[in-house]
Amino acid sequence: MQQPQIVLIWLTRLRWLAVVGQVMAVLLTLWPLGLHPPLLPVGVIIGITILTNIVIKVRIRLGRILPHAVPALLVLDVCLLSGLLYFTGGADNPFSILLLVHVALAVTVLEPGYTWAVVAVAILSYSVLVHWRWPLITQQALAPWVLRIGHWAAVLIVAILTAYFIGRIARSLRQRERELAAIRDRARRNEQLATLTTLAAGAAHELGTPLGTIAIVAKELELEAVRHQAPDAMIEDARLIRQEVDRCRVILERMRVDILEDRPQTAALPIQELVQQIQQDLKPELQQRLDVTISPTVGEIHAPVRAIQQSMGVLLRNAFDASDQFNRVSLTIERDKGHIIFTVRDTGSGMSDDVLRRAGEPFFTTKAPGAGMGLGLFLVRLVAENYRGRLTLDSQPGCGTTAVLSLSDEVP
Numbered sequence: 001m002q003q004p005q006i007v008l009i010w011l012t013r014l015r016w017l018a019v020v021g022q023v024m025a026v027l028l029t030l031w032p033l034g035l036h037p038p039l040l041p042v043g044v045i046i047g048i049t050i051l052t053n054i055v056i057k058v059r060i061r062l063g064r065i066l067p068h069a070v071p072a073l074l075v076l077d078v079c080l081l082s083g084l085l086y087f088t089g090g091a092d093n094p095f096s097i098l099l100l101v102h103v104a105l106a107v108t109v110l111e112p113g114y115t116w117a118v119v120a121v122a123i124l125s126y127s128v129l130v131h132w133r134w135p136l137i138t139q140q141a142l143a144p145w146v147l148r149i150g151h152w153a154a155v156l157i158v159a160i161l162t163a164y165f166i167g168r169i170a171r172s173l174r175q176r177e178r179e180l181a182a183i184r185d186r187a188r189r190n191e192q193l194a195t196l197t198t199l200a201a202g203a204a205h206e207l208g209t210p211l212g213t214i215a216i217v218a219k220e221l222e223l224e225a226v227r228h229q230a231p232d233a234m235i236e237d238a239r240l241i242r243q244e245v246d247r248c249r250v251i252l253e254r255m256r257v258d259i260l261e262d263r264p265q266t267a268a269l270p271i272q273e274l275v276q277q278i279q280q281d282l283k284p285e286l287q288q289r290l291d292v293t294i295s296p297t298v299g300e301i302h303a304p305v306r307a308i309q310q311s312m313g314v315l316l317r318n319a320f321d322a323s324d325q326f327n328r329v330s331l332t333i334e335r336d337k338g339h340i341i342f343t344v345r346d347t348g349s350g351m352s353d354d355v356l357r358r359a360g361e362p363f364f365t366t367k368a369p370g371a372g373m374g375l376g377l378f379l380v381r382l383v384a385e386n387y388r389g390r391l392t393l394d395s396q397p398g399c400g401t402t403a404v405l406s407l408s409d410e411v412p
Contacts (some may be wrong), residue, residue: 003176004070007109009014010169011073014161015053016076020239021157022046022084029088031147035136037088045083054078071106071114073119078102082125090133091126094150099126108166109173144210186385211245218242268300271333274308278331281313286320289327289332295334303340307383314376315344316401321367322348324403335409339389342405351395359393380405 026042029035056073059065066072083091099122106118120180222238224230271294279287312331319329323346332343351359351366358364360377377391384391388408395401 002325003173004065004067005060006172006176007070007169008060008065008073008328010165010172011070011105012053012056012060014165015049015077019046019049019053022049025088035088037136042084042087045080045087049077049080068114071110071117074102074106074118078118078121078125082129085129085130087134089136090129094147094154094157095157096126096129097154097158098161101166104162104166108170109351144203157369207248211248215242215245218245267287268302269305270300271298274301274305275331275333277305277309278312278316281309282316282320286316289320289329290316291328291330293330295332296331297335298340301340301409303407304387308340308342308407311380311383311405312344314380315342315405318376319344319346319348319401319403322350323347324348328341338404338407338409339406342407344403344405345400347400350397350399350401351393352397354396356393360391383407 021045023041026037026039051269052073056069059069081098081102085091085096090096103119103122106115110118131202218238218241222235222242225235225238275292275294279290279292282290316329323329327347330343330345331343332345334341334343355366360381362375362378375395381391383389384405384407389406391406392404393401394404
């Protein structure tokens with residue numbers, strides 16, 4: 001059965017409309033048509049519709065929706081409509097075609113078993129109405145044109161109700177399915193994040209002490225080699241060891257995911273200060289190739305600074321890696337509707353459609369072995385989702401890549 005709460009919300013709206021139509025129909029039968037249906041049972045049926053609508057509304061607000069509420073309500077509505085038809089002409093009443101609306105609703109929102117149950121009740125009700133009805137008292141026979149107008153109005157109402165209400169219900173259900181799919185996708189990524197967190201914490205713990213020891217020993221080797229005037233090759237090897245140790249530390253630092261626990265600033269931070277922090281994370285030669293443009297509307301930000309700093313480090317390093325060593329990379333910072341928008345553009349080789357689709361998957365990278373682990377964009381995308389934003393990538397082979405990171409900048 002499709003999302004009962006969504007279906008019940010639209011069913012209650014449809015039932016309120018039905019109540020208004022039923023009251024107007026009763027008034028029309030009394031005058032000017034001159035018919036005299038029994039007002040007491042008709043009023044009881046309309047009152048039951050109103051009462052059940054109120055009960056459903058209250059239960060929706062309290063979140064106490066029974067699993068079989070939707071099929072039970074549709075069966076009840078078929079019975080109530082059949083009761084009204086019984087007292088207002090039976091199967092000869094042009095509005096008996098409204099039974100098809102309930103069948104169409106059942107087909108749209110119910111499982112096959114419940115759908116056939118509603119169909120069976122509708123067929124049984126119409127069969128009863130063909131043979132039994134309450135005799136209407138009329139002052140004179142109805143003119144043929146009255147019945148023709150009644151049939152025309154009934155078909156018109158069924159067409160409008162089917163097109164509007166059933167269409168809106170179907171669209172609401174599809175939207176809900178998309179939201180659930182997005183939630184499931186985010187839950188899957190969070191599971192990947194939990195695995196990555198465990199991996200990063202374990203790697204940092206296990207490798208931190210050995211790397212520190214190697215760095216100290218390499219430094220002592222370098223000093224001893226200089227003191228004893230060892231060959232330059234030996235001195236360079238000692239320095240290379242320390243550089244590789246520093247590189248390992250940087251890799252471990254990039255694997256950290258605690259930036260997702262960062263919180264927006266309680267005090268505003270000037271955007272220029274944030275840009276300086278971003279630039280300081282880059283190598284000096286990369287800083288000279290970066291063009292920064294800040295919109296006058298930005299000024300200060302409340303967004304999570306450390307999360308932005310590390311996310312922009314990922315995007316900028318990717319842009320520089322994809323570009324030639326002399327090409328420039330641009331960073332544009334703007335504000336729009338409560339969000340800070342960071343746009344990184346490069347003029348590198350770009351990405352194919354297949355690579356663009358997979359960009360952001362954990363451990364997916366097109367870089368050479370040892371140049372990257374494929375976790376950067378994955379973490380940036382999680383940061384965007386965590387702060388009510390988004391990460392979008394636009395790229396074509398030979399035309400460079402544009403990465404846009406949007407983060408909420410609401411004051412906590």
